[in-house]
Every structure is written in structure tokens, then in C-alpha cells.
Amino acid sequence: MKILIVDDEKDILSSLKMGLERNGFQVYAYSEPLKALADFKPNTYDLLILDSKMPNMRGFELYREIRKKDARVKVFILTAFEINSTDTQEFFPDLDVKNIIQKPVTLAQLIEKINA
Amino acid sequence: MSSSHIEEIKDEEIHVISQPNRVKQIYLTLVRSATSEILLIFPTINAIRREQNIGIVDELVMTAKRGVIIKILTPEDDFIKSQLEALRSSRIIVRKIEYPAESKFKLLIIDKNISLVVETKDDSKSEFTEAIGLATLSNSAATVQPYVTIFGSFWRETDLYEKAKEAERIKDEFTNIAAHELRNPIMPIITSTSLLREDMDELLKNPSNTIKESINSNLAIIIRNSTRLLQISEDILQVSKIESGTFIINLEPVDLRSIVNFVVGDIKNKYFGAKTKVQYVVELEMISKKTGFTFSCDRSKIMQTLFNIIDNATKFTEGGIIRISSEVKNDEITIKVIDSGPGLDPLIKDKLFEKFASRSEKGIGLGLYIARKIVEAHGGRIWAENNGGKNGCTFSFTLPTDLRHTHDNKIKHLTELTLDQVTH
Numbered sequence: 125m126k127i128l129i130v131d132d133e134k135d136i137l138s139s140l141k142m143g144l145e146r147n148g149f150q151v152y153a154y155s156e157p158l159k160a161l162a163d164f165k166p167n168t169y170d171l172l173i174l175d176s177k178m179p180n181m182r183g184f185e186l187y188r189e190i191r192k193k194d195a196r197v198k199v200f201i202l203t204a205f206e207i208n209s210t211d212t213q214e215f216f217p218d219l220d221v222k223n224i225i226q227k228p229v230t231l232a233q234l235i236e237k238i239n240a
Numbered sequence: 241m242s243s244s245h246i247e248e249i250k251d252e253e254i255h256v257i258s259q260p261n262r263v264k265q266i267y268l269t270l271v272r273s274a275t276s277e278i279l280l281i282f283p284t285i286n287a288i289r290r291e292q293n294i295g296i297v298d299e300l301v302m303t304a305k306r307g308v309i310i311k312i313l314t315p316e317d318d319f320i321k322s323q324l325e326a327l328r329s330s331r332i333i334v335r336k337i338e339y340p341a342e343s344k345f346k347l348l349i350i351d352k353n354i355s356l357v358v359e360t361k362d363d364s365k366s367e368f369t370e371a372i373g374l375a376t377l378s379n380s381a382a383t384v385q386p387y388v389t390i391f392g393s394f395w396r397e398t399d400l401y402e403k404a405k406e407a408e409r410i411k412d413e414f415t416n417i418a419a420h421e422l423r424n425p426i427m428p429i430i431t432s433t434s435l436l437r438e439d440m441d442e443l444l445k446n447p448s449n450t451i452k453e454s455i456n457s458n459l460a461i462i463i464r465n466s467t468r469l470l471q472i473s474e475d476i477l478q479v480s481k482i483e484s485g486t487f488i489i490n491l492e493p494v495d496l497r498s499i500v501n502f503v504v505g506d507i508k509n510k511y512f513g514a515k516t517k518v519q520y521v522v523e524l525e526m527i528s529k530k531t532g533f534t535f536s537c538d539r540s541k542i543m544q545t546l547f548n549i550i551d552n553a554t555k556f557t558e559g560g561i562i563r564i565s566s567e568v569k570n571d572e573i574t575i576k577v578i579d580s581g582p583g584l585d586p587l588i589k590d591k592l593f594e595k596f597a598s599r600s601e602k603g604i605g606l607g608l609y610i611a612r613k614i615v616e617a618h619g620g621r622i623w624a625e626n627n628g629g630k631n632g633c634t635f636s637f638t639l640p641t642d643l644r645h646t647h648d649n650k651i652k653h654l655t656e657l658t659l660d661q662v663t664h
Contacts, residue, residue: 133424135461139431142454146438177420204423205416228427231434 126150126168127238130160130186131175131202136227140173143231149238157186166194171238176203184215191218200225200237252380260369263358264294266377270350271299274308279349279391281337282314283360287346290368292323301330313337313394335398346372347387355384414479417596417605421472425465432458460513467510471551474544475606479595482613489617491536491645496573497524499539500564503546507554516559520550523565527573527641535573535641541614542639548607549577549635556581557632571642571653572620580632584624592624611637618643619651 127149131137134155141151152169154160157178172190176183183201190197201216204227216224225237257263271278278300282288291297304310310332316324328334344360354377361373378384436458442451481487504520511518527535546564553562560580567574584592593612596605615622615637622637643651 133428135428135465136424136431139428139435139458139461142458143431143435146435204420204427206419227423228430231431 125170125238126152127171127173128152128154128160128164128169129173130154130157130178130183131173132157132178133175136175140231140234144235147231147235157183161186161189164190164193166197169197171198171200173200173202176201176205187216187219199223202227202229252382254376254378254380254383257375257377260372263356263372263375264368266375267348267356267358268295268299270348270354270356271296271303274303274350276308276351277349278303278308278310279347279352279388280310280312281345281347281391281394282312283344283346284363285315285317285320286363286366286371287360288314288320288323290366290371293366294368297323297326300327300332304330304332309333311335311391311395313391313398335395337394337398337401347391349384349387349391352388353381353384354379355387357387413596418472418476422469422476425469425472428461429465429469432461436462457513463509463512464514467506467512471510471547475548475610478541478544478610478613479606482610487613487617489538489541489651491643491651492539493534494537494539494542496527496533496535496566496575497522498533499543500524500546503543503550504564506547507550510551511554518554518557518559519561521561521563523563525566525568527568535639536643537618537639538614542618545611545614545637546575546577548611549637552607553577553579553581553635560632568641571640572638573641574636574638576634576636578627578632578634583626583630583633589624593622615639619653 125148127144129137129140129144129151130153131140132155137153137155141153144151154163157174174183174186174190178186183203187199187201190199199219201219201224203224207221207224207226225234229237257266280300282291288297300310300312310327312327312332312334314324314334314336315338316336324334344363346356346358346360348356348358350356356375356377358375359373360371362371365371376383436455439451439455439458443455478487500522504522507520524533527533550562550564557579558581562580563576563578565576565578567576593608595609612622619640620638622635624633624635626633640653642653644653645651
């Protein structure tokens with residue numbers, strides 16, 4: 125299973141990459157959302173995990189741009205903010221609330237979500 | 241009453257008007273007659289719509305153009321946004337107010353000497369004349385003055401309401417930023433700790449170099465992020481103390497060399513394992529021959545100040561040099577943190593020491609605000625300037641070296657105290 129992770133927090137990125145790789149996932153990690161978008165190819169990944177707050181481009185903007193290129197790929201949004209249903213609907217209108225994941229999340233919880 | 245009702249009430253009089261068409265005429269005439277000020281309350285959202293239809297909104301805009309000051313209190317919603325926009329863009333001051341449902345009266349005060357109060361009989365009607373009930377028109381000070389007072393107190397209430405709403409917004413923003421900043425470092429600590437446990441099992445079975453590298457990298461993540469977490473929670477705690485007024489300076493003899501070295505060590509921990517290394521050079525001057533490097537200050541708070549300033553410099557000085565130096569002059573020490581980074585961002589240069597002014601992508605934007613509050617509480621000053629020639633910037637702060645506690649736990653300069661006021 126191929127997973128693309130975009131998070132500007134390099135320590136979150138590297139620990140998640142290591143943890144998911146140990147559990148058999150193929151992980152592609154980006155700390156720069158603009159670079160992630162430039163390199164993005166549709167029908168390549170099984171899952172995207174995007175941070176909701178990043179410099180240069182916020183998570184929901186990245187989400188919108190990626191959706192234009194790939195309407196089907198499954199997306200998880202990672203957020204350290206309070207999950208607020210009205211904001212969520214505004215920024216990620218077609219995203220299932222259960223795919224919004226509040227940080228901090230343990231590796232085990234994340235893997236459970238991925239396999240669900 | 242005839243159409244020249246206003247001329248009719250030359251003496252102090254109160255008229256009750258029961259014919260809706262007359263009320264409408266008087267209303268328009270009064271607005272046109274204003275020479276200095278109109279105070280107006282719209283009772284309901286529907287009232288604004290009805291009054292736009294009878295030409296009141298246009299009349300108010302024209303009156304405002306004549307230089308008459310117009311203040312309006314009104315309920316507000318999305319449906320009447322355009323009407324209120326038209327008023328606001330004509331320099332009419334429109335404020336939102338919430339009314340209890342039972343008091344649906346319209347109040348118009350012209351030049352603080354004529355009042356028109358109109359009862360709303362049926363707010364569901366779309367015609368002005370069908371919606372209103374009785375009206376009273378008065379030029380008697382005994383009726384107009386109380387209305388002016390009532391309007392004034394409603395007006396002040398909206399001030400308080402706006403302030404309370406703003407305070408609430410700032411509090412929510414703070415909570416949200418704090419939550420974000422606290423959760424972010426926890427995530428890699430949790431992940432790396434669980435990876436580290438697997439690494440330890442693996443190490444016992446097969447002590448390879450790969451596993452040793454993995455252990456080191458996971459430890460680096462845990463150390464870095466727990467130091468960051470500590471710093472953020474200290475900052476949040478300090479700000480809540482500053483804002484609740486429970487911020488106290490506790491003086492004790494402090495060795496400047498030892499606290500600077502401690503702080504530099506903490507900063508190195510925070511950036512443990514980072515790719516670009518910053519070099520720290522410490523050049524401190526003795527405070528006096530008698531005391532050496534020791535002077536009176538709040539040890540933990542001055543350490544926090546040093547940490548926040550040096551940490552800030554480190555964030556912007558990738559791979560450069562940071563010099564920490566001190567100078568002593570007339571009972572005052574100046575501590576300088578000189579970096580070789582890109583210099584101060586002109587966008588926030590003037591707001592550096594305010595809350596949430598951060599230009600760093602990581603960080604809560606409280607560090608320099610706290611540093612300023614701590615320095616000021618010691619009676620010192622703090623400032624920042626560019627070094628010139630694109631050669632980084634310097635953060636400086638001063639601290640008095642002669643502070644002592646008084647018996648009532650305030651701090652004063654030694655020269656301000658009599659001997660019996662000094663506790664240590």
C-alpha cells in the first residue's frame with residue numbers, strides 16, 4: 125500500500141514514515157506542500173495523509189488542488205486544532221468527518237484507521 | 241396636525257399621533273429638518289425593510305451628506321446587509337444591538353430636542369403604515385432628555401458588547417493556538433517512543449549499526465520535542481500569570497555565567513540532531529570585583545528571557561554564530577544576543593515584543609512578549625536592531641544590578657531604600 129504524507133513538522137513526518145514502513149507500508153514523505161503538489165501524480169497512491177496547517181499552503185488548499193488532479197484517492201487530514209464541524213464542512217466539504225484525525229494519534233490508532 | 245407639525249409645536253408639547261400616514265410624513269420631515277444630530281433605533285429587521293420602501297434609508301444618506309451626525313442602533317442579519325452597507329458607507333455609524341422581543345419601539349431623536357417614538361403593532365406587515373401603531377412626538381425636554389439618556393446607555397452597551405466579544409475572540413484564538421502548539425510535539429514523542437521500544441527489543445536480538453542509528457534518531461526526536469513541549473507549556477503558563485496579574489519577581493543572587501551556560505545547553509538540546517549547527521560564543525563581563533558575576537534577579541524568569549531570545553535567534557540563524565555578551569555600566573547590565581541571521585523582518589519589526597507576532601512557522605509567538613514582560617518587571621528595557629550590512633540582528637536587554645526586595649515584597653533599587661527596608 126502506497127501512502128503519501130505531507131506535514132511541515134519534520135519530526136512528525138520522519139517518525140510516521142519510519143513507523144508505517146516498519147508495518148509494511150510504502151511511504152512517500154514531503155515537508156513542503158508545494159513540492160508535494162508539483163510532484164503529485166494521480167492514481168499513484170492508495171492514501172494521502174495531509175497536515176491541516178502548513179506554511180505556504182494550508183492543508184485544505186492542498187487537499188482542494190489534489191482533488192482536482194485525483195478525485196478518487198482516499199485522504200486523511202491530520203490536525204492539531206480542535207475539530208469543529210462547521211469549519212470542517214467549510215474547508216473540506218466532501219470529506220468524511222471520520223477521515224479527519226486529531227493529533228496526537230498513536231501509530232497503532234493510525235494503522236487501525238488505515239486498515240479500516 | 242397639518243403637514244407643518246414641527247412648526248406647530250413651538251411651545252413645549254407632546255402630541256399623540258394615531259394616523260399612520262401622518263406618522264410617516266412627520267418621520268420624513270423630521271429627518272430632513274435635522275441640523276446637527278440624529279439618533280435612531282430600528283426596532284426590527286423588518287422595520288428597516290419597510291422604512292427603505294418609504295424612502296427613509298435614502299433620506300438618511302442625504303442628511304448625512306449635509307454633515308449631520310447619524311447614529312443608528314439596529315438588529316442585524318444577512319438579509320439587510322446591503323441596506324446597512326449603504327448607510328455605513330455614507331459615514332453613518334450603525335451598531336448592532338439585540339432587543340428583548342417585547343420592546344419593539346422605534347425611537348428617533350432630532351438634534352437632541354425633538355423625539356418621535358413609534359410603536360410596532362404588527363411586525364409581519366410589509367407596509368410601514370400597516371405595521372405601526374401609536375406614535376408620540378415631543379419637543380419637551382422632560383420627554384426628549386430621558387430618551388437621549390436611554391439611547392446613550394444602549395450605545396455604551398454596544399461598546400461593552402463589542403469589547404467583550406473581542407476579548408472572547410482573543411481567548412478562543414489563544415486556546416486554539418495553544419492546543420495546536422501543545423499537540424504537535426506530543427505526536428512525534430508518542431510515535432518515536434513506541435518505535436524506540438521495538439528498537440530496544442531488536443537491539444537485544446541483533447545489535448546492528450542500523451538499529452543503533454534508529455535508536456539515536458528516535459532519541460533525538462524525543463529530546464527535541466519534549467524540550468519544545470516544556471518551553472511551550474512554560475510560555476503559556478507565564479502568559480496566563482502575566483494576564484491574571486499573578487506575575488511576581490523573586491530576587492535571588494544569580495551567577496550570570498552559570499545561567500547563560502545552562503540556557504545555551506537547553507537550546508542545544510532543543511536542536512539536538514538538527515542538520516545545521518549553530519555556534520554559540522559567550523563573552524560576559526564581570527558585574528563587579530566584589531560580587532564577580534553575581535547579581536540579584538529572578539533566576540528562572542531571566543533564564544526564560546535568555547532562552548526565548550537565544551532560541552529566537554537560533555531559529556533564524558541556520559549554521560551561523562550567535563554571540564552572547566554583557567556590559568556593565570552604572571548599576572545596570574546590558575545583555576546582548578547577536579546573531580548572523582537574515583536580520584529583522586520589516587513587517588513585524590515594530591511588533592516584535594507583542595503577543596502572537598511570530599514570523600517563524602514554528603512557535604506560538606509568545607517568547608519575546610514574555611521576555612519583554614520579565615525585563616520590564618525587573619525595571620529593565622528590551623529592544624532589537626539590525627546589525628547593518630545584512631549581518632544579522634542584535635537583541636539587547638538591560639537589568640538593574642542593584643535590585644532588592646522590600647518588606648512588602650516589592651522590588652526597588654538599593655539607592656531608593658533605607659537600610660531597614662532591605663530584606664536581603
